[in-house]
Amino acid sequence: xxxxxxxxxxxxxxxxxxxxxxxxxxxxxxxxxxxxxxxxxxxxxxxxxxxxxxxxxxxxxxxxxxxxxxxxxxxxxxxxxxxxxxxxxxxxxxxxxxxxxxxxxxxxxxxxxxxxxxxxxxxxxxxxxxxxxxxxxxxxxxxxxxxxxxxxxxxxxxxxxxxxxxxxxxxxxxxxxxxxxxxxxxxxxxxxxxxxxxxxxxxxxxxxxxxxxxxxxxxxxxxxxxxxxxxxxxxxxxxxxxxxxxxxxxxxxxxxxxx
Amino acid sequence: xxxxxxxxxxxxxxxxxxxxxxxxxxxxxxxxxxxxxxxxxxxxxxxxxxxxxxxxxxxxxxxxxxxxxxxxxxxxxxxxxxxxxxxxxxxxxxxxxxxxxxxxxxxxxxxxxxxxxxxxxxxxxxxxxxxxxxxxxxxxxxxxxxxxxxxxxxxxxxxxxxxxxxxxxxxxxxxxxx
Numbered sequence: 001x002x003x004x005x006x007x008x009x010x011x012x013x014x015x016x017x018x019x020x021x022x023x024x025x026x027x028x029x030x031x032x033x034x035x036x037x038x039x040x041x042x043x044x045x046x047x048x049x050x051x052x053x054x055x056x057x058x059x060x061x062x063x064x065x066x067x068x069x070x071x072x073x074x075x076x077x078x079x080x081x082x083x084x085x086x087x088x089x090x091x092x093x094x095x096x097x098x099x100x101x102x103x104x105x106x107x108x109x110x111x112x113x114x115x116x117x118x119x120x121x122x123x124x125x126x127x128x129x130x131x132x133x134x135x136x137x138x139x140x141x142x143x144x145x146x147x148x149x150x151x152x153x154x155x156x157x158x159x160x161x162x163x164x165x166x167x168x169x170x171x172x173x174x175x176x177x178x179x180x181x182x183x184x185x186x187x188x189x190x191x192x193x194x195x196x197x198x199x200x201x202x203x204x205x206x207x208x209x210x211x212x213x214x215x216x217x218x219x220x221x222x223x224x225x226x227x228x229x230x231x232x233x234x235x236x237x238x239x240x241x242x243x244x245x246x247x248x249x250x251x252x253x254x255x256x257x258x259x
Numbered sequence: 260x261x262x263x264x265x266x267x268x269x270x271x272x273x274x275x276x277x278x279x280x281x282x283x284x285x286x287x288x289x290x291x292x293x294x295x296x297x298x299x300x301x302x303x304x305x306x307x308x309x310x311x312x313x314x315x316x317x318x319x320x321x322x323x324x325x326x327x328x329x330x331x332x333x334x335x336x337x338x339x340x341x342x343x344x345x346x347x348x349x350x351x352x353x354x355x356x357x358x359x360x361x362x363x364x365x366x367x368x369x370x371x372x373x374x375x376x377x378x379x380x381x382x383x384x385x386x387x388x389x390x391x392x393x394x395x396x397x398x399x400x401x402x403x404x405x406x407x408x409x410x411x412x413x414x415x416x417x418x419x420x421x422x423x424x425x426x427x428x429x430x431x432x433x434x435x436x437x
Binding site for chain 1: 307308310311312313317318319321324325326329332333337339341342343344345347348
């Protein structure tokens with residue numbers, strides 16, 4: 001989660017190649033597998049489904065509780081479909097584990113934009129507005145939720161202009177081409193910076209994959225499990241003198257019963 | 260109506276590591292010190308959910324709400340100074356405890372070698388390599404006979420934590436996470 005907002009340097013490492021996570025050892029992939037494991041193989045190389053609705057396991061396990069967090073606070077169905085397709089290209093499912101779709105990244109972004117983050121509530125957003133030097137950071141008047149609305153619409157417009165279809169209906173390669181055109185500012189927009197939007201999207205995608213499941217992404221800590229990351233353990237005091245220890249991850253919710 | 264409080268010798272605005280040490284030294288010398296802090300008081304119990312990277316490291320929960328107050332800055336006098344609208348290069352803390360609370364650096368456990376540097380150096384290079392009069396000044400400030408306090412900024416910066424602070428107040432060039 002290093003690159004996390006609009007003002008980062010351009011030329012971030014490309015994360016849209018499935019091979020990027022090859023180095024990860026996928027040994028501890030247990031928790032997420034129970035939920036989404038069946039869908040991974042099918043999703044990995046298939047063109048993305050056009051339906052905006054999230055992929056749902058057709059036959060959920062009998063004891064699987066419903067997750068009432070899977071609903072929209074901000075986006076409409078069409079925007080959500082575009083976003084869900086885009087984040088899956090940035091963070092695709094592959095042999096290492098689930099992708100952004102299965103991790104609930106688009107829900108994470110939706111929920112973030114619905115609250116103070118989307119309204120830039122803790123940022124200084126008062127006039128006057130002047131274009132600044134790069135080192136002076138974001139100087140725009142648009143809020144993050146507005147940037148997302150514009151960015152997603154422009155991604156769809158560009159897809160229509162290039163391929164005659166909406167972004168969510170494109171093949172994976174075509175979607176990559178659209179995302180790259182935004183990343184490299186080949187797309188010229190008047191309202192927002194295309195590359196700035198891309199970096200925002202990429203940062204929020206990584207946040208959704210790796211932040212605590214409390215926020216709606218990283219479902220079942222599958223993002224952490226994939227990387228053998230232990231989550232937030234209360235203490236390592238009992239193992240700090242020992243050899244490398246693998247442990248199941250712990251979430252903030254686990255602290256609620258830790259008294 | 261402004262309320263008039265009893266006069267004191269020294270008022271310190273911001274009692275983090277810097278102001279805290281100053282207050283400590285001044286009171287040792289018999290002065291009465293009042294420290295002013297803004298923001299809320301925080302206790303250990305308030306950090307039950309502290310292992311939340313998104314909330315603290317990425318959304319800057321412990322830092323000042325920039326919508327209320329921020330700073331303007333520029334890299335040189337030829338460009339227009341503009342407000343820092345979002346956090347990036349440097350962070351402005353808030354709340355009781357200052358950087359002693361929200362400092363997110365890491366202090367590593369000392370290694371065995373750290374306690375043997377002198378003897379190991381002498382062993383390998385000879386005792387002559389060690390300067391005789393090399394002493395660390397731990398006093399960040401000196402109190403003069405008239406009880407006026409001066410801070411020697413060069414000595415002050417010898418503290419690693421204060422070096423971080425000095426670096427923070429320099430014009431930001433790149434967006435780095437500390």
